[in-house]
Amino acid sequence: MRGLWHEPVGVDFARAVARGLRARLDPAPEALARVTLLTNTNRMATRIHAALAEEGPTLLPRIGLVSQLDGLLPPRGDAPPPMRPLALRLRLTRLVRALLETRPDLSPPEAAFDLAGTLLTLMEEMREEGMDPAALDAIDVSGLSEHWQRSLDFLRIVTHWAEHDGSPTPADLQARALDRLLVAWAKAPPADPVIVAGSTASRAPTARLIDGVLALPRGAVILPGLDTDMPDDAWDGLLTAPEPPKGPQDHSQFRHAALLASRGLTRDACPQWSDARPAAPERNRLISLALRPAPATDAWRREGPELTGIDAACAPITLLAAPSPGAEAAAIALGLRAALEEGRRAALITPDRTLSRQVAAHLDRWGIEPDDSAGRPLGQSAPGRLILHLAAMLGRPIEAEALAILLAHPLTAGAARTPHLRLARQLETQLLRDGPCPFPDRAAVTAWGATAQADQAWTAWLCDLLDAITAVPNTAPLPDRLAAHLALVERVAGGPDGTGDPWAGEAGRLARRVLEDLAAAAPEAEATPMSGAEYARLLQSCLSGEEVRESYAPHPDIMIWGALEARVRSADLVILGGLTDGIWPDRQTAEPWLNRAMRVAAGLRVPERVVGLSAHDFQLAAAAPEIWLARAARDAEAETVPSRWLNRIEGLLRGIGPQGEAALAAMQARGDAWLTQAAALDLPETSVRPAPRPAPIMPPEAQPKRLSVTAIETLIRDPYAVYARHVLGLRAANPLRQSPDARLRGTVVHRAMERFARDLPGPLPPDADARLRAILAETLQDESPWPAIRHIWQGKFERVIDDLLAAEAERRAQGTPAYLEASGRLPLPELDFDLIARADRLDICGDAVAIYDYKTGQIPSEKQIEHFDKQLLLEAVMVADGGFSDIPQRQVTEVAYLKIGSAYDERCVKITPDLLAETRAGLRDLIAAYRQGRPFVARLAPDAIKYASDYDHLSRYGEWDDTLPSTKIPVGR
Structure with missing residues (x-):
């Protein structure tokens, strides 16, 4: 049994190891129990265990890992406890952070923990390979960039610090255990078999262990996947490279060749452990030839045919x-x-x-x-997602989208899930979306709870939770931030009654263990303030390094x-x-610390x-x-x-x-x-035809009884949208991720101009520009909770304020702003229809009226006003016909669109009796046509190719396009 053995490529290695053991051991049941078997991974150990048990009940060998040798040694009571890798990494993080403070050009401070991880890996490798720290002094970087000189200087500091720190790392303890084991074997070699199976000796400690096992009386090493099809000259060529690192280490068989050469053995002197045969020997020869080292691929020409x-x-x-x-x-x-x-x-x-x-x-x-x-990664499990999501929310204004995600998480309020989900959905639709409330806080939630008559206990729990999340400072020491974070995780999962448990199940237990390890190591970070971004990155790194296998079948x-x-x-x-x-x-x-030549x-x-x-x-x-x-x-x-x-x-x-x-x-x-x-699999069934371009036809009693002047343009351009909005009662939900969009900017400008006209109704005073700026600033403060956007919009307004006030002074010379945000209704009894409007501004100009509308986007062209954009013309008809109850019937002289955008512009339309009559008749003809059966065609006349309707998905746009004829669909009968 003693010596170096192999299993060829293409055999089931675990079964081959089990078969060879049974063939070589005494049939007595206790013979197998005397064997010590060391594997490279837990999976290999489990698989060999299963292969040995396949033939029925049996005593099993002692199976361990080549990286965990303490089980082979008697216990030592004086052995110092190892420093946790996480604690050492946090200690190194302090050093890396100090480096980044002196050289901020290297990396952002948030990367200190990640860089410390790569530094820890390098230090572990130095220890495993037995590298003398003095070797760093011998590295010549004179021909390299300044970065590598700074990196080398820092590594010297770190290695010097590690030598004097004295805290043993897991690599230190493993090296000490290996030293003790080899000494013990040299003094008293075990008489029972010791076997290393499945390792390629790619690490120096494993190579030393293999040497020690091969020196034992019954020591054996079984190599996995030895290529027996490779010719001898090609095999010998794996180790003949003249320069370091002495051979093509990227070849699949290099580690085996190096191990055999270190013992002066050829492949013929390394017999097969079992009698198993490869599953596909012809393919093994093909792939062996294909994987030859690059300098030797000329063998393809000779051996391929x-x-x-x-x-x-x-x-x-x-x-x-x-x-x-x-x-x-x-x-x-x-x-x-x-x-x-x-x-x-x-x-x-x-x-x-x-x-x-x-x-x-x-x-x-x-x-x-x-x-x-x-x-799956622990960070993608339910507890992991809750921990990471809360970490990103700490110490920041709470956004509507983040809150909705938190409330919908499967662990939130786990013990009272059904009522919680009902209330969370109600909060989302009524406050977060329709508020709108981009940054919900205690005041907003409390006001909503009173209006919606929500459960008081749930509302109080949510308000306390919001206060606790925002109360965590954005910069705090790791122990304090972690303690507050854990308390919040349990509060969120506990729900209003505090009975939910975030740590249930395998993923929860693993997440709790990881956080407890982090809490135990947190003192190593000392009182160094840690930002929220750095803390979230640290947690992401800790959780992503763990895998969880939840119980299922x-x-x-x-x-x-x-x-x-x-x-x-x-x-x-x-x-x-x-x-x-x-x-x-x-x-x-x-690697950020050493390049290949330095390694x-x-x-x-x-x-x-x-x-x-x-x-x-x-x-x-x-x-x-x-x-x-x-x-x-x-x-x-x-x-x-x-x-x-x-x-x-x-x-x-x-x-x-x-x-x-x-x-x-x-x-x-x-x-x-x-x-x-x-x-x-993803193709539609051939029997299913694409949806037609819909054009619903409704009886008069089912059609809208009232529309606004702005909806008339929609009725002309996209009648189907009017059908969906006003007949079916559907409207697009506001987004959860609210942003300062064009709609909000229009609201700000409208309200600012309304306040300006209301506060200064007469001729403009000398300080009109200052008054207007102050009003806009107050309006921005009230309507836009984004400070950066307030400054940007204020700056855009500054570019147009002079032109705006100059034009405004001319308007004030002709009339006075008298009616602001005026509501009106014009009934058409013969059509059972009401036209409604909310006019931005109506000025009294003697016995006449001028109508103005503010625009922050593009103002309509003359052609668009003539055919589609009838808003102001219809408002003029309403004024002339007495549609505004607060405004007596008057003549309308002009209507104008006032653009307050990146530049000031306006478009005026002079109102004549003929134009009013034409507009009035056009409205009646339009409504009458639909009353008489005109279909509500989808996307009848969109204003641009890129036009997108809120109801495109309802009409199944995409299965048809704007070039196809519509299909009449009777509804409401």
Whole structure:
């Protein structure tokens, strides 16, 4: 049993380990219990445990991790407790923050915690690789930019601080445990078997442990996925690079070659542990050749034509090049479902968590819950979302949208959910949307509660909650902010009666543990003030680093795995998804502390190492009986680059000749067929015809009995909108995310000009400009709660005030503002119709009247006034016919639109008896036509191609367009 063993690419490694153990051990039941088995991951340990138990009840070996060796040593009472990684990270955050204060050009202060995380990772790597801090002094940065010199100086300070700090980190304790274990084994080697299974010795501590195990009398190491198809000369070439880091570390077999070479062994001296055989040996040879190091790909010309079994190797391969990530996810989900119907086990292997979530969402349409080994990020669970959402609200004015999201959260008021949801919906529709109330506070909620007669206990709970959220200062020490935050989370979940529990369930318990760990480590941040943005970023980092697997019953034959699990498990169909460069392999982001050359000089791991480990995972995953190679040709921004391994496979097949090209074409055809089937899932049924362009016809009694002068233009341009608004009683809900839009600006200008005319009805005084500015400032203060927008709008008004007052002085010389926001009604009894209006301003000019309307946008052109915009002309008709009760019948001399926008402008229309008669007759003819059966056509005469109606979705616009004829639809009969 002693020595170095392997399992080839394409075998079920866990089952092979179990089979080899049973074959080599004494059949006595206690023999297996004497074995100590060390694996690289918990998943590997669990899988080997299950493989050993498959043949029935048995005693099991002691299974541990290569990174947790304390269980192999006797306990030590004098061992100091390790410093929590989070506590050390917060301590480093103080150092990084001090650096950013002196060099603010490096990064914003909010990034201090994230930068401390990368610094902690670097320090752990230094400890694992046994790097002497003095090596930093030997790094030559004379030819590099100043940034790297500053980074090196800072690292020297940090390493010096770490040496004198004295608090042991987990890496320190692991190194000490390994030292003690190796010393203990040297003094008294264990007589029972000790086996390391599944590790590639990619880290220095693991390599030392493997050396120690191989020195034991019954020590064994089992390597996963050794490539036995690679020729000896190519294998030897993996370690012949003249420059550091001594070989192509991005190759899938580099770690195995380095381990064997360190012990002076060849592959022939590393026998197979079990008698298991690869599932697809022909494909293993093909992929082995495709993955040769770049300098050795000339072997394709020599060895490619000699490959045999190309058809057998490629027949179980599907090459899926989707046009988008959504199409890739849909096709993968369809393939998994098809495998399930055929009674086969299928797995998606991808490092892309977005893709895996999309696939799970598609599977949900068929009621399939995949067994996702990674779970989901804690920050995306219900407790995580509540914690992060509240963190973003602390110490800031509460916005309507944020409050509505908080009240709708599934954990809010969990014990009294039904009445809470009813009241929250009522608050949203009546106050937050229709108030409008962009920044709800105690006063607004209290006033709403009194008007709506809402439950007093619920209203008081909400008001207290709003006060507590805004009371948290925007800048506070971490312990204080965290304590206030936790209290708020429990208050929100508790509801009015305080009985809800945010920490129930697996996600809740994990979230509470993470926050308790943060609270225990918070003193390391000391009393340094932390901004709300920095605190929210810290929480996001803490929660996103944890995965939660909530208890449910997933389907046992549909799995979603991470790339590392290709070493652990196998399935009948394996889909390798996300094969684009930057996802698989992952794009190596630039490290802020050391570049690649500095890492090589310091003896640290190089970025290519991660690519090599990913390549090994890919090679193992691609050895399944049937595989898909899937990628998206485009993402949301641009075309993607295929994974380097996928490019190599395609390039090799094209270079083999007609046989390879035919196999590649067949692989692509199979992928295209799945994409076509997946796309068909979202196509409408052929029996369902597109909706027609609607044109409702109603009897007179069902039609609107009154319309405003502004609605007459809508009746001319988009009659269907009048039908939806005034017959069906539908109107668009105001948005929750309220913003200072054009409508609010128009309201501000209208009210300011109304107050100005009401306060100064006569000739303008010398200080009219100052009075108008003051009125506008007061109106902005009352109507716009956004300080920045108030300044912007005030500035725009300053550009037009001189021209506005000059024109206003001319108007005041001819008349006096007498009626402001005047309401009127003009009945048309023969048509059972009332025309109503609310006029902005009517000036008395002797015996006549002038009508003015303020506009902040574009004023209508003469043609628009002639055919569509009848507002002021109809108001003139109402004045002439006595439609305003407070205004005696008078002649109207002119109507004018006054533009108060980025510049001042006006358009006047002189009123003549003929124009009044024409307008009056046009109104009667228009209403009479609808009374006589004219259809309310959707989008009859829109003013622009980009016109969008609030009722386009109701009319199903998009299934028809403006060029199609309308279809009459009788309604109301």
